Amino acid sequence: MTRGHVICITGPTAVGKSEVADGIAARLGTSVVSVDSMQVYRGMDIGTAKMPERDRTVPLLMTDVCDVTEDYSVSRFQSEARRCADSLLARGEIPVLCGGTGLYLDAVIEDMSFTSGRLGSETRRKYERIAETEGPGVLHSLLAKRDPSSAVLIHPNNVRRVIRALEMLDEGRSYSEQHVSGDSRRPYYEASIWCLTMSRDRLCERIDARVDAMIDAGLIDEVRQLCAVGLLGSTTAGNAIGYKELIPYLAGDVGLAEAVTSIKTNSRRYAKRQMTWVRRNPDVKEIDMDTFDTASAIERVLEFESDRVGEKGASHV
DSSP, X not given: OOOOEEEEEXXXXXXXXXXXXXXXXXXXXXXXXXXXXXXXXXXXXXXXXXXXXXXOSSOEESXXXXXXXXXXXXXXXXXXXXXXXXXXXXXXXXXXXXXXXXXXXXXXXXXXXOOSSOTTOHHHHHHHHHHHHHOHHXXXXXXXXXXXXXXXXXXXXXXXHHHHHHHHHHTTOOTGGGOOSOOSOOBSSEEEEEEEEOOHHHHHHHHHHHHHXXXXXXXXXXHHHHHHTTGGGOSXXXXXXXXXXXXXXXXXXXXXXXXXHXXXXXXXXXXXXXXXXXXXXXXXXXXXXXXXXXXXXXXXXXXXXXXXXXXXXXXXX
16 A cells, blocks of 8 residues: 655756746645755755755755765665655645656655665665666666676666665675565555656757856856865765766866866766656656646646645645
8 A cells, every 4th residue: 555645747857847846836735855866965056956945936855954975875865755755745735756866766656675785885875876877777787797697587677676686796695596576666655757858959958058057157166165065075976967077177187168068968868867767667647848838737737636636735726
């Protein structure tokens, strides 16, 4: 039995998720729960496209919950984000989850357990970072190279189990030798997943324009300030797109134009991986943002969800 209904707004970077999620939550009288692996860090505002407080019409939860020196884990995020969602559900509100980190979204809405292995260990974070930044396919390929028999048993999209199999290898054991049934995906919440999409050419234009706007808004100073408080020594926050490319620039190793180009390139590659992750789920409903604007996308979701929102939601629609 699931623990309540949640609405999820996901999609590639720069597609307009935050505005749509904020609008939906405002109409439903609820809050947005950020599902972004880098917006959890305090001070990482411009480079993560964290919606400014002045632009929010509802509370934005699961942002600014840790310092850049902390090695924040998906298991910790799962626990804290579910606590936020459960609190909203207990008040009769429908949580609106918003973000493009597929692993973090799955960890919240699917019945994924992180009890095996040591929570928050650097080994686990290493594999989680590969999944977050390079995609589940790369992580599964690593397992296939090291333990082909185990890789055959685990679907590439079952990131949690792939990570556990790699951890077992590091411990001198093989998942295939201890394989048990029950590898299917099970829901933790009843989730409606909406993916915002647009043509690749337009999305790339939006990504490039947003990176330029971030630079104009003070991203370089933001990175400089974070380096002063420990970003350079961080194994997680320091790998965020928009930050890792500017660190060499601040050190004098590359020029600004080269650093900015790298941010744009890496952002476009990340957007492609985000779409690959989302589209593996046959239950995802897509909204083409070449056809819809923010207002009409909000209406599309609310129209579909109207039978589920109940009296509280209906009074706001």
